[in-house]
Amino acid sequence: MTAVIADRIESAAQAIDIARNLAAEFAVGAAARDRARQLPYPQVDRLAASGLLAITVPAAFGGADLAPTVVAEVVRIIATADPNIAQIPHSHFVYLNLLRLAGDPDQQARYFGAVLDGARIANAQSERGGATVADIATTVRPAGSRLRVDGTKYYCTGSLFADLLAVLTRLDDPDEELGLAPGEYVVYLPADTPGVRIVDDWNGIGQRTTGSGTIVFDGVLVERDQLVARAAAVHAPTGYGAFAQLLHAAIDAGIARGALTAATDFVRRSSRPWFEAGVQRAVDDPLLIQRFGELAVGVSAAEATLGAAGAAVDAGVDPGGAGLASGDAVARASLAVATAKILADRAANEVSAALFEVGGTRSAAADLNLHHYWRNARTHTLHDPVRWKYQHIGRALLHDTAPPQHGVF
Template sequence: MTSYQKLSPSKDQSLAQAHIIQSDAEALDIAHALAEQFKGNAVQRDAQRILPFQEIEVYSQSGLWAITVPKQYGGAEVSSLTVAKIIALMSGVDGSIGQIPQNHFYALEVLRNTGTEQQKQKLYAEVLKGARFGNALAEFKTKNATQKQTAITPTEHGFVVNGEKFYCTGSLFAHRIPTLVKDYENREFLAFIARESEGLELIDDWSGFGQRTTGSGTVKFNNVQVAAEDIIPFDSAFSQATLVGPFAQIMHAAIETGIARAAFEETLHRVRQARPWIDSGVDQATADPLTLFELGRIVADVRASEVLLKQAARSIDAAKPQPTAANIAKASLDVAKVRAHSTETALKASSKLIELAGSRGSQREDGLDRFWRNARVHTLHDASRWKYYFIANHLLNGVLPPRRGTL
């Protein structure tokens, strides 16, 4: 075991030197230990909407938030499969904690592909010390999700950002908030804005019925200054041959796969405590033939999602040394398969948990509904029907899928 500490709850975002993980195996060992620690108060955090400041501090200080930093900059540069496994593990314990670092890793992947050498050295060093990146990407006051109004404007001393962002997952826990902005030529950039910047306002107004403690509030920018060295190209991460899109999406798939697995494991526990249906003619729910039928269907689906997740991660890792249009498309399509499947599996497994647990499973103090609520809210990120469309369109018509973070 490593030297990370259990810290008392705090909203202090100052940096302390984090542990530096050296390998995939070490990352997984630490993740399993933390998952057990975070599991203890998961129901209470969800029920009372207690934001996990303590847990996120421990999480980042453990070194797990730096595991994608390239080896040449001092990081472990773990595989995409290891990242997916860790996110799935954490999501099974607490869907919110599982989702919070997703945009952090996403921003680091954009940095890896479009940042300058100086920017990489600076920002990777911060992350190795324990820095957390949130996000300010989405806007909801435009006609569609592709339109953005948050603007970056040059000044005598650098640049200023003005605008408003919604669904800024992890922003309340972040040291920097990577913000998607457009300049006067409609080019897109990612500005790594320090949370203490003047004119930056964080609003804890996320009211979703699931993923309740992700810190996904509103962020407003009123003439927020940002230095040129903290701005990297964003649109070129998708116009060029990069894996930013499939890497972003596999983390979403991991969240849902993790929720599905945890819901199924909880179902097994609850069925062992449940009474058999009156018409079953058996003395124990574990012998109820129709209950066994449903459990068999669920475990097959959960395992299928896990296999698809593994396959997609390996496609990303295989393409990483030399990305091309062909291997990026393969990775994107493999990720689309698990995204579509994990969406349906997470919803089914979390719903069957309540059904097979019986009326006892509806008790508020047990919090079994959190699995379904978390799955339902998270799966709204992307519509599975469009995943199936892109898969079939490529299969039948040879049309490559679009390069963006929503496939």
């Protein structure tokens, strides 16, 4: 397990204040880390030591039990400085939520306790080769008194920094002795378990330092009490998917704000006015002023909608309890998050591209690496297509159809 000793956070105000301080630290050197693909081990250690990774641990287990709105704001603040670092704990929070919704008391005590002490969880979820991203080929099956995990996972964000891996698996055959029915299970296992091989091979154009490599599981032996059935969280009105999507929207909104800030700073310091404007400074060009106003409205709209979506998720879950809410409340939360995701996606991609439009030729210099905002936005927003967000919003309006419960909505 991690050697980091984590502080304890007790309030939303404290969490936000710490996030702002860390963001100021993480902003220094973010572009250089991206250019060199320098993995942020010291920064992730700082994040874990700050106590922010434990803010969703239920109060019954010693945590701050902070609401989704607060978690989203923490993620957004950090993403304004370095969206790579903001994305690294995304799955950490999602799989803590799975434990809250579907873990048994012993599992909750064990893993919540580890996180309070500074442990970090990364996902091993996505695969290649199936008909769709929802197909799972990685298996867990009985092996004597234990179980065996075999398969390969890709895009395992945060795996290079993780103490624990949350591995999405498929059990095909029931095992009465172990009390397991067929279905999907998440296996929680230490990252250094024999048979686990973490490969640093992530080569995306953006989000380059998220540690999103490949993990191979070759005959990995686990105990029954390391398995959590996923169905209780995913196929019930829990808000599980809405919470996960809220954090994705927070990352995109943070990228948008970071890009707008970078554009503002660059134009103030380095841009020259276009000669037809008849002004001495770029910041006095009326067309440039107009464009900045348009971009600012897009970013502010994304941030406001993110806050509204967070409030809807807060209302759709019970942070200190079983996590069940009314189907209507969860549906409202999912639709609100879908709206936030659309606007954050739009703002992140538009502003990070417009940075060069308003900055001029000088802004394209490779040594400045200002394009990391666009590369990060373009890469992260590929996580799930917003075209399906529009579909579910439209169906809810026209058909009174509730959005799906499948973990990514």
